Amino acid sequence: MDRLFCVIPCYNEQEVLPETSKRLKEKFLGLIKDGKISEDSRILFVNDGSKDNTWKMIRELHAQDPLFQGINLSKNMGHQNALLAGLMTAKDVCDVAISMDADLQDDIDAIDEMIDKFHEGKDVVYGVRSKRATDTFFKKFTAESFYKLMNALGANTVYNHADYRLMSRRALLGLAEFGEVNLFLRGIVPMVGYNTDVVYYERADRFAGESKYPLKKMLSFAIEGITSLSTKPIKLITGLGFFIFFVSIVVLVYSLIRFFTGHTIPGWTTTVLSVWAIGGLMMISLGVIGEYVGKIYLETKNRPRFIIESYIADEKDEEVFGRSDRR
Ligand code: UDP
Ligand code: MG
Secondary structure (H helix, E strand, O other), X not given: OOOEEEEEXXXXXXXXXXXXXXXXXXXXXXXXXXOOOOOOOEEEEEEOOOOOOHHHHHHHHHHHOOOEEEEEEOOOOOHHHHHHHHHHHHXXXXXXXXXXXXXXXXXXXXXXXXXXXXXXXXXXEEEEEOOOOOOOHHHHHHHHHHHHHHHHOOOOOOOOEEEEEEEEHHHHHHHHOOXXXXXXXXXXXXXXXXXXXXXXXXXXXOOOOOXXXXXXXXXXXXXXXXXXXXXXXXXXXXXXXXXXXXXXXXHHHHHHHHHHOOOOOOOHHHHHHHHHHXXXXXXXXXXXXXXXXXXXXXXXXXXXXXXXXXXXXXHHHHHHHOOOOOO
């Protein structure tokens, strides 16, 4: 029987935790009863440096029911790192892991189908949103443009898939081999390979609390995703540079002809305009290159991606959870 770990990053989620834990527990009990997962399957919450009572609640949950376990990060490390911390901890004790958000926006009934696909021999099963009826137009528009832009710029992600996915143990071990500090899991998982499949579900509303991804965070997440997965933007800039160089030669020839035929142009406007245009393009180019240099800088530093302060688990898992080299 396969041991399932459900990994859930939590940042200030005290409003949703009681309901999430209740619903997940029911789900787990059902799956255990149906003989789809083993009795020692666990729900693993990762507290990502919450400022509210999240960690306290996780500890209480564990005290009530060993089904719940928890990892406490030393500070807020961001969604992706928190998720990785959970997955990397789970990989040594589970047969299969499912990652999802704490707010139940991902339909937990899709878990059954994911597990079925896993039993059919799939190593990675992506949860894909079939429609976004409940998202606001703005969220839907920005999110969908994000996926399109990502793919256009060479980062292969699964369309409309966030971080709701199943991964087998060997897929997790594969993921562990990717040591990048600039972490964008949904772009890296497809690189792990193996047999994959998708499961469709409808995305619900966050039922309590507010989104931890305001527009500013979403934008930086998009830039992070693109620059950490592909060098296409640099190529685009080089192409743009060539194009502009070509245009400037044409303009040069044109203005020389005008000059020698006696039509000297007052030309101030165009000159100033082009100075600005080129200046702007240069700034953009430098900015893009700067992004990549910054990435290289961080990768060479090889900083830990997460640091675990404490954890709460039953005896069986304690030894594995407590390994100090876990980063
Ligand atoms: N999250 C986290 N660390 C952060 C921000 C978010 O662990 O710094 C978690 C959060 O608790 C939730 C998940 O990441 O479980 C997704 O966040 P949210 O639901 O706010 O994002 P949205 O669904 O609005 O994109
Ligand atoms: Mg959410």
